[in-house]
Amino acid sequence: MGIKGLSHxxxxxxxxxxxxxxxxxxxxxxxxxxxxxxxxxxxIAVRQQDSGMQLNNAEGETTSxxxxxxxxxxxxxxxxxxxxxxxxxxxxxxxxxxxxKRRAKRxxxxxxxxxxxxxxxxxxxxxxEEDVAAEEAKALEKEQMERLMLLQRRTVKVTQKQNDExxxxxxxxxIPYVVAPCEAxxxxxxxxxxxxxxxxxxxxxxxxxxNVPVLLRKLTLSEQRKEPILEVRTEKILxxxxxxxxxxxxxxxxxxxxxxxxxxxxxxxxxxxxxxxxRSIEAILKAFENGEIVKKNWKIPSEWLYKESKELFVNPExxxxxxxxxxxxxxxxxxxxxxxxNKNGFSEERIKSGIERLKKNLKQGTQKRLDGFFKVKxxxxxxxxxxxxxxxxTKPQRKRK
Numbered sequence: 001m002g003i004k005g006l007s008h009x010x011x012x013x014x015x016x017x018x019x020x021x022x023x024x025x026x027x028x029x030x031x032x033x034x035x036x037x038x039x040x041x042x043x044i045a046v047r048q049q050d051s052g053m054q055l056n057n058a059e060g061e062t063t064s065x066x067x068x069x070x071x072x073x074x075x076x077x078x079x080x081x082x083x084x085x086x087x088x089x090x091x092x093x094x095x096x097x098x099x100x101k102r103r104a105k106r107x108x109x110x111x112x113x114x115x116x117x118x119x120x121x122x123x124x125x126x127x128x129e130e131d132v133a134a135e136e137a138k139a140l141e142k143e144q145m146e147r148l149m150l151l152q153r154r155t156v157k158v159t160q161k162q163n164d165e166x167x168x169x170x171x172x173x174x175i176p177y178v179v180a181p182c183e184a185x186x187x188x189x190x191x192x193x194x195x196x197x198x199x200x201x202x203x204x205x206x207x208x209x210x211n212v213p214v215l216l217r218k219l220t221l222s223e224q225r226k227e228p229i230l231e232v233r234t235e236k237i238l239x240x241x242x243x244x245x246x247x248x249x250x251x252x253x254x255x256x257x258x259x260x261x262x263x264x265x266x267x268x269x270x271x272x273x274x275x276x277x278x279r280s281i282e283a284i285l286k287a288f289e290n291g292e293i294v295k296k297n298w299k300i301p302s303e304w305l306y307k308e309s310k311e312l313f314v315n316p317e318x319x320x321x322x323x324x325x326x327x328x329x330x331x332x333x334x335x336x337x338x339x340x341x342n343k344n345g346f347s348e349e350r351i352k353s354g355i356e357r358l359k360k361n362l363k364q365g366t367q368k369r370l371d372g373f374f375k376v377k378x379x380x381x382x383x384x385x386x387x388x389x390x391x392x393x394t395k396p397q398r399k400r401k
Contacts, residue, residue: 002205004256005268007217010232013272014240020228023219026198027080030326031216032188034202035085035177038220039158039166042068057344065162066344069169072220074354077361082328084197085170085177086184087163092312094259094305172336173358174329178319186210186316194321199231206257208234209249209313243275249313250306251275254284259309264299281306331358 010017042065043054054064076083170177180187188200189210199214200207207215217230238248254271256262266274274293278284287293288300333355340346 002203002207002258003209003252004262006205006208006252006255009255009268009272010237014237016240017236018230018232021231023076023079023081023229026216026219026229028082029080029198030082030084030196031076031219032191032197032200033083033085033220034184034188034200034204034207035166036088036158036163036184037203038068038072038085039065039162041220042072043158043162061344062162063344063346065158065166066169066340067346069166070173070340070346070351070354073170073173073175074357076219077358080361082362083175083201084191084326084328085166085175086187086191087167087177087179088184089179089181089317092182092259094308094312169336169339172332172339174331174362176326176328178324181319182317183312187318188212190316190318191321191324191326194324196321196324196326206252206313208232208237209252209257210316211245241272241276246310246314247275247279249310250281252313253281253306253309257309259312260305261301263301265295265297328362330362331355 043062045064045068054062055067057063073083167177167179178187178191185200185202185204185207188197188202189207189212191197192200192213193211199216200212201216201219203217203220211234213233213235215232215234217232218227219229221227234245234248237243238245241248241251243251251271253260254262254266254275255268263271274284278287284293285300336355337348337351340351341348
């Protein structure tokens with residue numbers, strides 16, 4: 001889920017932290033990708049055109065994730081990128097509440113699917129009659145089928161088998177991967193901080209709370225979407241919002257993260273105003289206690305584990321970057337063809353074509369971008385604060401102690 005409303009908030013209040021880039025500008029760069037998020041994306045999006053169902057092999061086993069990883073990786077390699085993937089390990093204990101909510105939503109969707117199947121069966125029986133009721137039943141069936149396809153996406157759950165299959169595919173392709181001890185985003189950021197990769201590709205905005213140097217959003221979207229890649233830098237966010245990293249993490253917790261609830265009714269804009277005035281959640285809670293802040297419609301959680309949540313961002317459980325050895329190797333042709341074609345029913349011609357693309361692109365050495373050789377000197381204008389009036393959230397003056 002990430003941080004609630006953070007992307008829109010940054011767009012309105014810190015536009016300078018994000019810039020649009022073309023995928024070609026990443027040529028020669030090593031990118032760490034949140035594989036666990038990709039798995040969900042592929043299982044939801046990669047479907048048969050006629051039925052909307054997931055792709056399956058002859059044994060009825062899902063193969064949507066394999067198709068997604070194979071062709072998405074090829075696309076990045078075609079553009080000169082050296083991708084590597086990071087898979088989730090065990091979830092933090094604090095995340096159990098969020099996982100329970102997701103599980104409950106899946107259960108609700110599965111129950112509704114059962115009811116829809118029953119209604120569709122009844123509609124099919126009515127269609128056999130040649131009257132107005134049959135026409136109404138046909139219209140209702142179409143509506144229910146659309147609802148059914150939506151619900152099927154909500155019930156998607158990544159299995160350990162699918163994780164293992166994705167990792168096996170990557171190893172056959174010669175693409176490195178890491179299984180994180182805990183959260184994949186935290187491990188990606190550790191590799192980026194340690195200089196193993198240039199950037200982290202993820203749609204989870206809580207990646208910024210780990211102080212990621214460069215976050216790439218929309219890199220893993222399908223090419224058909226034709227959307228530009230967004231490059232976000234945590235350093236620019238802190239400069240633009242005039243916050244320290246600790247204050248920014250507190251702001252994100254106030255806005256809502258996966259690990260704990262937030263102040264009900266407060267919202268992103270008010271959260272920002274409170275943080276810029278009081279500079280920490282502790283000071284905000286103290287202001288509530290002494291009556292300095294009075295908001296009847298705001299509800300502070302009774303057992304608010306914000307300190308524990310912050311600790312997960314500041315000191316995440318990761319494998320140290322220096323202990324990770326990333327190697328891009330030639331694809332194992334025969335094994336890859338056997339796995340994708342013979343075992344999972346993909347086109348032999350297309351898989352062989354993909355193998356040739358891999359061999360060609362991974363053979364090329366990693367090139368440095370020009371900005372890796374030169375430091376851009378900031379202009380005097382960039383250091384001056386704008387005095388123009390905007391519709392953005394204003395930053396209150398730092399509270400005097």
